[in-house]
Amino acid sequence: MPTTAVDTYALTPEQVDLRDTIRQIVRERVAPRAAEIDAKAEYPWDIRKLFAEQDLLGLPFGEEHGGTGTGTLMLNVAVEEIARACASSALILMLQELGTLPIKLFGSEELKQRFLPRCASGEWSPAFALSEPEAGSDPGGMITSAVRDGDEWIVNGTKNWISNLGIADFYIVFAKTDRSAGRSRGISAFVVEADRPGFSVGKLEHKLGIKGSPTGQPIFEDVRIPAANLIGEEGKGMNVALGTLDHSRLGVAAQAVGIAQGAIDHAVAYANERKQFGQAISEFQGIQFKLADMETRTAAARELLYRACAKIDRHEPDRGKYSAMAKLFASDTAMAVTVDAVQVLGGYGYVSEYPVERYMRDAKITQIYEGTNEIQRLVIARALR
Ligand SMILES: Cc1cc2nc3c(=O)[nH]c(=O)nc-3n(C[C@H](O)[C@H](O)[C@H](O)COP(=O)(O)OP(=O)(O)OC[C@H]3O[C@@H](n4cnc5c(N)ncnc54)[C@H](O)[C@@H]3O)c2cc1C
Numbered sequence: 001m002p003t004t005a006v007d008t009y010a011l012t013p014e015q016v017d018l019r020d021t022i023r024q025i026v027r028e029r030v031a032p033r034a035a036e037i038d039a040k041a042e043y044p045w046d047i048r049k050l051f052a053e054q055d056l057l058g059l060p061f062g063e064e065h066g067g068t069g070t071g072t073l074m075l076n077v078a079v080e081e082i083a084r085a086c087a088s089s090a091l092i093l094m095l096q097e098l099g100t101l102p103i104k105l106f107g108s109e110e111l112k113q114r115f116l117p118r119c120a121s122g123e124w125s126p127a128f129a130l131s132e133p134e135a136g137s138d139p140g141g142m143i144t145s146a147v148r149d150g151d152e153w154i155v156n157g158t159k160n161w162i163s164n165l166g167i168a169d170f171y172i173v174f175a176k177t178d179r180s181a182g183r184s185r186g187i188s189a190f191v192v193e194a195d196r197p198g199f200s201v202g203k204l205e206h207k208l209g210i211k212g213s214p215t216g217q218p219i220f221e222d223v224r225i226p227a228a229n230l231i232g233e234e235g236k237g238m239n240v241a242l243g244t245l246d247h248s249r250l251g252v253a254a255q256a257v258g259i260a261q262g263a264i265d266h267a268v269a270y271a272n273e274r275k276q277f278g279q280a281i282s283e284f285q286g287i288q289f290k291l292a293d294m295e296t297r298t299a300a301a302r303e304l305l306y307r308a309c310a311k312i313d314r315h316e317p318d319r320g321k322y323s324a325m326a327k328l329f330a331s332d333t334a335m336a337v338t339v340d341a342v343q344v345l346g347g348y349g350y351v352s353e354y355p356v357e358r359y360m361r362d363a364k365i366t367q368i369y370e371g372t373n374e375i376q377r378l379v380i381a382r383a384l385r
Helices: 013-039 047-052 073-081 087-098 101-107 109-120 237-273 287-315 319-350 356-365 372-384
Strands: 126-129 146-149 152-158 171-177 189-192 198-203 217-224
Touching: 013 047, 013 073, 013 087, 013 356, 047 087, 047 189, 073 237, 073 287, 087 126, 087 237, 087 356, 101 189, 101 237, 126 319, 152 171, 152 189, 171 237, 189 217, 189 237, 198 237, 217 319, 237 287, 237 356, 287 319, 319 356, 319 372
Parallel strands: 126 171
Antiparallel strands: 146 152, 146 171, 152 217, 171 189, 198 217
16 A cells, blocks of 8 residues: 555655755764763763754754754654764753753743743753652652742752753753642642742752763752743643653664664674684674664664654644653663673673773663653553553
8 A cells, every 4th residue: 555645754855855964964073072972971062062053952942942953853863863872962952952841832922922932042951850868650649739928939949860960051840739639739830940039959869870960969959030030820830741751762762772772883883893713703703693683673763753753743632652662672671682782792781991881781771761751651551551
């Protein structure tokens, strides 16, 4: 049967050109920095500046907000290309989307005008603050609260595991506004600017991977924000969170595909060069089969990712299920492929002289954040009922 227009999700020639341009920028400017970013565990301000100059931080935004208006698929192709060299740098772009989607999807026109153009230009960066020490997979258990006081809200609480901590110019904060409502109801979403009195940067984590992206605890102590900083309707914050994650977890899938492909690049190059028993190890069928499986799984993950992106852009009803499936499959693929890449390099795979151990450490988080893979399975299974 011929493919109908609605089924297609292939890249257009313009998207391929843009992808190739990004690939070149990443090869020349990001890849040489990746090992150092990981070793020093420093936020790469130079890479963020580069992305802003190259208009990459405009990818999550429509033209009406100063962005490129090129859609979810192009955004995630860019995330994939960056993650192929450096997963921490890919997070800069992923977070630019995650921390602005609540405003883009649910915010007032005034909020959109106030925040989105300055993020599209790269001047500002956001953070998305949902998780808490006692509320990860189950955000309904959150303790952070917001109480109305005239034309203001007063926010109190401590969030946990928040990416872009100390970097972000504003935080999307989810807080209980009605304790009498059920666990998941009575939550509202707010924008809290980092320069408001009462906001402080708490503990920063030492992590296994994505070391160039600071993660930790933002603290809110009697932080007063104007009523206009409420995102969407009071009490509907859970819809804001889940609606955002339906889109943004494709960024995690794209990061995972990029990590897997990057690990394959290094494993193939090594296998062609390394000689044992008088021949390149890529001549051994045991290594060939491993590389073939790595490439096949990664290609399959990419197809699922691109289809899910197209579904998001077309607002199709099963987009949430597809984004969960793409995140689940791509992240499990990244983990399996990077473990195999280390094996292909043998002892050299285990040491930091070669990059594949970094890819393996970076891959692990893709199975955990923006909803663990167990939670993705719940989302998918619920959609089957
Ligand atoms: C580096 C990093 C960056 C992060 N960035 C952000 C961020 O920017 N913003 C943000 O809000 N959060 C962020 N997170 C938090 C992340 O989304 C949570 O860690 C994740 O949702 C899991 O929550 P938890 O760690 O509390 O684990 P828990 O919820 O305690 O889960 C522990 C284990 O139990 C399993 N589990 C839980 N419930 C179920 C269930 N119903 N069925 C089956 N298994 C279940 C989980 O899958 C997991 O394996 C980040 C985390 C990390 C590590």
